[in-house]
Amino acid sequence: MSLRSPSVLRRPLAVAATAMLVLTTMVAGPLSPATADGDKDQKVSERADIDQQLEDLRIDLGGVNDDLADTYMALAETELLIPQAQQDLEDAQAELEAAQENNRQIGERLTAAQDEEKQLSGQVESGQDEVDSSDEELSQIALDAYKGGGMPSPSSVYIGGGSPQDTVDRSMNYQLTLESQGSRLDTLRSDQAVTENSADRLTAVREEIDALKSDAEDAVDRTVAAEDAAATAKQDLDDLYATQKTQRDDLESKKATYEEDEEDLESRGSTLDEEIQELAQQEREREEAEQAKKEKPAPAPAPNGGGGGSSSSNGGWVYPVNARLNSNFGWRYHPIYHTRKLHAGVDFPVACGVPVGAAHSGRVLAHTYNSGAGNKLILSHGIQNGKLITSSYHHLQGYAAPVGAEVSAGDPVGYVGTTGSSTGCHLHFEIQEDGNSVNPANYL
Numbered sequence: 001m002s003l004r005s006p007s008v009l010r011r012p013l014a015v016a017a018t019a020m021l022v023l024t025t026m027v028a029g030p031l032s033p034a035t036a037d038g039d040k041d042q043k044v045s046e047r048a049d050i051d052q053q054l055e056d057l058r059i060d061l062g063g064v065n066d067d068l069a070d071t072y073m074a075l076a077e078t079e080l081l082i083p084q085a086q087q088d089l090e091d092a093q094a095e096l097e098a099a100q101e102n103n104r105q106i107g108e109r110l111t112a113a114q115d116e117e118k119q120l121s122g123q124v125e126s127g128q129d130e131v132d133s134s135d136e137e138l139s140q141i142a143l144d145a146y147k148g149g150g151m152p153s154p155s156s157v158y159i160g161g162g163s164p165q166d167t168v169d170r171s172m173n174y175q176l177t178l179e180s181q182g183s184r185l186d187t188l189r190s191d192q193a194v195t196e197n198s199a200d201r202l203t204a205v206r207e208e209i210d211a212l213k214s215d216a217e218d219a220v221d222r223t224v225a226a227e228d229a230a231a232t233a234k235q236d237l238d239d240l241y242a243t244q245k246t247q248r249d250d251l252e253s254k255k256a257t258y259e260e261d262e263e264d265l266e267s268r269g270s271t272l273d274e275e276i277q278e279l280a281q282q283e284r285e286r287e288e289a290e291q292a293k294k295e296k297p298a299p300a301p302a303p304n305g306g307g308g309g310s311s312s313s314n315g316g317w318v319y320p321v322n323a324r325l326n327s328n329f330g331w332r333y334h335p336i337y338h339t340r341k342l343h344a345g346v347d348f349p350v351a352c353g354v355p356v357g358a359a360h361s362g363r364v365l366a367h368t369y370n371s372g373a374g375n376k377l378i379l380s381h382g383i384q385n386g387k388l389i390t391s392s393y394h395h396l397q398g399y400a401a402p403v404g405a406e407v408s409a410g411d412p413v414g415y416v417g418t419t420g421s422s423t424g425c426h427l428h429f430e431i432q433e434d435g436n437s438v439n440p441a442n443y444l
Helices: 012-028 033-059 066-147 154-158 164-257 274-293
Strands: 330-333 340-343 346-349 355-357 362-370 374-384 387-396 412-415 426-433 436-438
Touching (some): 066 164, 274 362, 274 374, 274 387, 374 412, 387 412
Antiparallel strands (some): 330 340, 346 426, 355 412
């Protein structure tokens, strides 16, 4: 049976339902490109931070066999990745819970809308039957009246009455008949209005059902994707834990294999560099001899004077390479053997082959080599407060200034390398006072 509806249907429920679906999609739908780009940038930043930490750790592994160092670095990377993997799993589980809740809410709304559709369908059909019945009855009365067999005219009520009482009764019957037909007409109009409103609402509910069904399909897809993501994140974390255990066992085994290396990592209780102390003494004697040759005693040298420059202790010092500081001066524990050792300088993580500049004006005292420092260059910066100031540059790939050369601050003196006891390209830089290493931060 076809339902009658007004020429212009009103659909407030459909509009509200559509707005709700749009809002749901905005809140719980897929990430926008901007958000996705933000997540990508965050991942890149997190990876860069991990790489920097690994770079710092590798530099701290000085004096360790390469095989052992590589095993430790693999374990360190795994352990640095675990916290992010745990966060990824928590995020994936939260997304799965949100998707499941969204799916449940859509299912509840869909069930409620279908129940309302069933109820409204019955109301509309019942109301339409009432309208049709009343309409047919009024139509018959109108037809009978048109043919002359309908209701009596007002004049016929009073003419032909057998008695006054009969006339009163006929008048009363006439009035009741008119009121009855008028009431029936009002009821018909009311039934028609109710039926039309129910039909409008039924149309809106059916539109909402169609939209909810489409949304339910999207919610199912989202839930499936979230389940897959959560399962992948869980597997990734489990794999990292399994790898961590294997790498830890491997590290312990190799520590035993290379245990003789630990003997080379004994604590160093003094900052004195005997090699540089001897060179400093020779440099002091050279400067004193040169001064003695002069006709007149030379005035007391300015702080940091001598060598190739005369900058004061508060100026003229520059970083030897354009890079961040990695490891400060002071005592530290070896990350594998946990032995206590003085780090007598500062480290700059930088690629091999990068030029190294003089930290201050001076003269090249020596090129040396040993198993710890590798290729090392030593500069003299003259006498300051009665002490000869020197700087040394370790693990060099090669030299850029010959012994005896006068250099200014920033002039190339060598190239970054990883010679000696080094597990990665970097510059180890020290400053000494009469051969005793001091904190370079006091100068740089």
